[in-house]
Amino acid sequence: MIELKNVTRRFGDAVAVDSINLTVETGEVCVLVGSSGCGKSTTLRMINQLLPHSEGEILVDGKDVTAMNPEQLRLNMGYVIQGTGLFPHWTVARNIAMVPQLLKWPREQIDERVHELLTLLDLDPAVHANKYPQQLSGGQAQRVGVARALAANPNILLMDEPFGALDAITRENLQLEMLRIQRQLKKTTVFVTHDIDEALRLASRIAVMDRGRIIQHDTPENILRRPASEFVENLVGKQDRGLKLMSLRSVRDLMQAYPQPRQPEPGADGLNEDDSLRVALSIMLWQNWNHVPVFNAEGQETGTITRERIIQEGA
Ligand SMILES: Nc1ncnc2c1ncn2[C@@H]1O[C@H](COP(=O)(O)OP(=O)(O)OP(=O)(O)O)[C@@H](O)[C@H]1O
Numbered sequence: 001m002i003e004l005k006n007v008t009r010r011f012g013d014a015v016a017v018d019s020i021n022l023t024v025e026t027g028e029v030c031v032l033v034g035s036s037g038c039g040k041s042t043t044l045r046m047i048n049q050l051l052p053h054s055e056g057e058i059l060v061d062g063k064d065v066t067a068m069n070p071e072q073l074r075l076n077m078g079y080v081i082q083g084t085g086l087f088p089h090w091t092v093a094r095n096i097a098m099v100p101q102l103l104k105w106p107r108e109q110i111d112e113r114v115h116e117l118l119t120l121l122d123l124d125p126a127v128h129a130n131k132y133p134q135q136l137s138g139g140q141a142q143r144v145g146v147a148r149a150l151a152a153n154p155n156i157l158l159m160d161e162p163f164g165a166l167d168a169i170t171r172e173n174l175q176l177e178m179l180r181i182q183r184q185l186k187k188t189t190v191f192v193t194h195d196i197d198e199a200l201r202l203a204s205r206i207a208v209m210d211r212g213r214i215i216q217h218d219t220p221e222n223i224l225r226r227p228a229s230e231f232v233e234n235l236v237g238k239q240d241r242g243l244k245l246m247s248l249r250s251v252r253d254l255m256q257a258y259p260q261p262r263q264p265e266p267g268a269d270g271l272n273e274d275d276s277l278r279v280a281l282s283i284m285l286w287q288n289w290n291h292v293p294v295f296n297a298e299g300q301e302t303g304t305i306t307r308e309r310i311i312q313e314g315a
Pocket of ligand 1: 011015016034036037038040041043194
């Protein structure tokens with residue numbers, strides 16, 4: 001658990017972070033969102049003490065970070081930044097192995113870990129381990145950045161606009177990848193972005209910041225349904241709030257499930273249980289379907305869903 005209590009950071013006379021209180025529970029993803037210069041990165045960098053705070057208290061699992069050895073503190077906190085920060089003259093494998101090597105893990109254990117992490121991040125070790133960062137695409141390099149941050153199995157992950165420089169499709173793929181990995185690893189994560197859709201997709205809870213203060217800290221659903229101020233309302237967008245709420249829920253929530261999964265007709269069209277209601281509605285409108293079969297990850301037909309129900313209950 002990470003706790004910030006009345007934390008302030010000044011640069012000269014300017015207050016970058018203004019007496020904020022924030023608790024990030026173990027295993028949750030807290031997304032800091034807000035416009036440029038509102039203090040998101042400063043907040044993140046105070047947690048791993050790359051920047052000392054001017055006032056207040058920062059506790060990690062109940063311990064004051066200022067009382068901890070900064071190297072030890074950072075070894076327990078993976079840190080991912082935009083543009084990856086990979087060493088250009090080191091191979092992918094060596095980049096990922098950096099922290100385990102500092103910790104003097106045995107060679108064999110390091111090799112195993114590099115292999116495991118590349119596989120987890122959907123990069124074939126045989127293809128990518130010996131490449132240099134400039135031989136990777138932006139998305140692949142960012143995956144390596146995440147693998148490196150996870151290498152020594154830290155409890156905490158700090159991510160500063162990690163997908164900010166990627167094109168929309170690669171960005172969405174990496175967000176989905178992150179959700180999958182997070183379901184497996186359940187790291188306590190603080191994630192900075194200025195993209196509200198990214199925040200809504202990834203967060204357990206979102207902290208909306210404005211001019212150094214946290215103005216709302218709540219679940220994506222509550223941020224959408226009950227924005228605390230006009231600033232938050234404008235940030236989430238008034239026009240497409242209904243569709244954004246539909247993005248938070250999956251077909252599984254509103255499908256009519258069969259008592260037993262069935263083998264589908266060969267070539268049958270339909271939706272997946274994990275598709276968001278927004279995607280489901282879009283496909284159904286496009287295909288002019290009123291109801292369709294739903295499939296699970298194994299390809300079995302597990303129920304049906306109707307367009308009517310999505311429209312009535314989706315948001
Ligand atoms: N090293 C520094 N020296 C002086 N001022 C700084 C320094 N770092 C940040 N600031 C100021 O602190 C404020 C908050 O900056 P911060 O980088 O935390 O914002 P941010 O929300 O992460 O913005 P962005 O999304 O643009 O990265 C800004 O006004 C910035 O100019």
